[in-house]
Amino acid sequence: MAVGDHASELTRARRLIFNDRLGEALTVVELVLAAPSAAVSPAERVEALKLRLITLINLGRSDEYAAALDAGLAAARVLQDPGQYGELQALAAIVALRAGSLDRCVRALVHGSRALGAVELLSETTAWGWHNLAMAYSYTGFHGHALSAMERAREVAVQVGVPTAGTDFAAPQIRLRLAVDLDHRGDSEACLRILRDIATDLERRVKADEVDRLRPIARGAMGYAMVRLGTLGGALPAVDPWPLLESAGLSTRATDFRTLGLACQAIAERRPIEAVARLETAKVSDDSLGPAELPRLRALAHLGAADYRSAYHADRLAYRAANAQLDLLRDLFVDGVAALLDHEDLVRKVDFHRGEAQTDPLTGLPNRRYLEEHITKLVAAGNHAAIGVCDLDGFKEVNTIHGHLSGDLVLQRVAGVLNRVMRKGDFVARYGGDEFVVVLPTTAAGEAREISRRIEAAVAGEDWHALVPGTPVGVTIGWAGLSGEDFQTVAEAFEAADHAMLRAKTPRPRAAS
Secondary structure, three states: OOOOOOHHHHHHHHHHHHOOOHHHHHHHHHHHHHOOHHHOOHHHHHHHHHHHHHHHHHHOOHHHHHHHHHHHHHHHHHHOOHHHHHHHHHHHHHHHHHOOOHHHHHHHHHHHHHHHHOOOOOOHHHHHHHHHHHHHHHHHOOHHHHHHHHHHHHHHHHHOOOOOHHHHOOOHHHHHHHHHHHHHOOOHHHHHHHHHHHHHHHHHHHHOOOHHHOOHHHHHHHHHHHHHHHHOOOOOOOOOHHHHHHOOOOOHHHHHHHHHHHHHHHHHOOOHHHHHHHHHHOOOOHHHHOOOHHHHHHHHHHHHOOOHHHHHHHHHHHHHHHHHHHHHHHHHHHHHHHHHHHHHHHHHHHHOOOOHHHEOOOOOOEOHHHHHHHHHHHHHOOOOEEEEEEEEEOHHHHHHHHOHHHHHHHHHHHHHHHHHHOOOOOEEEEEEOOEEEEEEEOOOHHHHHHHHHHHHHHHHOOOHHHHOOOOOOEEEEEEEOOOOOOOOOHHHHHHHHHHHHHHHHOOOOOOOO
């Protein structure tokens, strides 16, 4: 097969994903990726890797997310296509959110939006990129951004002549998540207005005979919106919601819609005891409609049974669950401002002696080349300095578990921490990999120990759980030059500090009892 002949297979794979036939889609994609490298163009490889990641996300195969994302991003960087890179960043946001890292999620959303906004030659791929970015925004709770991104997806689809733009890029699940989120936060009237809008849209599509052409999960979202409307006393449309819910597919979200839909119907039909019983045994994912939906429905069911104490308790749980992410976003905002200030300070310091060839592009710190020049000048001038090699603990696990994109973010965070705790006149550089070097002029052993303590405490005090959940990051430091010893070469000085760092990492044997 000639290079570039896989386009129809990839189009088929995307359509299979659209129709919730995930196993078949993965088989098609794997066959493309298994083809000889010479037979698959760079653009086809990126598209295949991206569709593979989408399929894995929908299948819930979380152990494979990091490796699949790394492979896709690496291929996209080689291709240098902002549309493909933007869609991969949207998927990276979903992966980060499911890993519990709101920090990485928000970064990926911003990168994805900027990349897609930079696309000049629009295509159907660009439209799908905006579609997936809208979904990522929606899952994260940025509902206004989600609606805007989906509108952009539809605009691009119409502009490039996608014949099914009206159904492929209809995403009632975004409006549904916005509606229930408003209800969770106490604005039930606004929730009712949006659910009624979805009902009106459904009736229009029924008349136009478009419902069967909607994506299965979109049909499920419309069906759930109808039964959810009934829980708040809204008048139900003439359309039967259950055929929509039953045709939503076999994904986790579709199953959750049906599970919760039965409870919603019991509440609407004034069978609260049945609703309570269903909800007590319901097992649903927080990704489907947010962590507050289950306690909110319990509150409505208890209210229907006149159990006001239980209703109040469940409603408080729903409200707290709905606002937990808002609290995390506030913390993230504060951390983001702090990181921005660290970066601005870092830029001011590095600009002092900066040249592009002397700066590490990832962290903004002076690189190994500039470090060697700096120490050479100190040695040549006969000045004494302490050299510390800082090696990160747990960094290999970060790359293995969370992927290299997360590893880069950890290195950037550590660079900011080191820059923040250094004294005026101290020098910080990235030596390579996960090693940083600090140079302290005319420093005694006690001062170096205090600097070590400050660095170790600052690194340990970072919120690594928000960035790389379950993978703590620490630092081990080895020093040379503290006893007044002189070094004839940069390599000799660094080798002594590196050996000291390795000794510090080696556990000491216990004394004999």
